[in-house]
Amino acid sequence: MLTGELGAGKTCLTQGIALGLGVEGYVRSPTFVLMTRHHGRLTLHHVDLYRMASVDEAWDLGLDEQLFGEGICVIEWADRASEIFPEDCLWIDLEYGQNSDRREIILETGVPIEESRFQPLLTLLAEKSVTTT
Numbered sequence: 001m002l003t004g005e006l007g008a009g010k011t012c013l014t015q016g017i018a019l020g021l022g023v024e025g026y027v028r029s030p031t032f033v034l035m036t037r038h039h040g041r042l043t044l045h046h047v048d049l050y051r052m053a054s055v056d057e058a059w060d061l062g063l064d065e066q067l068f069g070e071g072i073c074v075i076e077w078a079d080r081a082s083e084i085f086p087e088d089c090l091w092i093d094l095e096y097g098q099n100s101d102r103r104e105i106i107l108e109t110g111v112p113i114e115e116s117r118f119q120p121l122l123t124l125l126a127e128k129s130v131t132t133t
Helices: 010-020 055-059 063-068 078-084 119-127
Strands: 002-004 035-039 043-048 072-076 090-096 103-109
Touching: 002 010, 002 072, 002 078, 010 043, 010 072, 010 090, 043 063, 055 078, 063 072, 103 119
Parallel strands: 002 090, 043 072
Antiparallel strands: 035 043, 090 103
16 A cells, blocks of 8 residues: 655656566556556556545545455555555555655554564564564
8 A cells, every 4th residue: 555745756666566466567657547467477457546535436446356356466555545554555645755756655564563464574674674564
């Protein structure tokens, strides 16, 4: 789940995830199409909730298939419907740093790290001195 101000880098981070998954082609923000699917080693479901006016509208997209199906689901502007996501999601908040070229990245899970399915990633980041909660 990605959050952060407009232009903070949510789509850029998703492009990096797609690259890591071996997705070919350019990954664009799905702001106007709402949801795109990209194929690599795993399927990447890329969703954008920026234009959603309500939680119900977001849920009507059929997100359960992407959230609980095969592959990885990356949702930009996830804070617009935070109550519909599973507790054990990984939340990534991107904020502008001290200048426009820097970003602060905050990682959070709704469960203790040792209970999280993201525990290997979070442990690795902690070893690299990245702050996680």
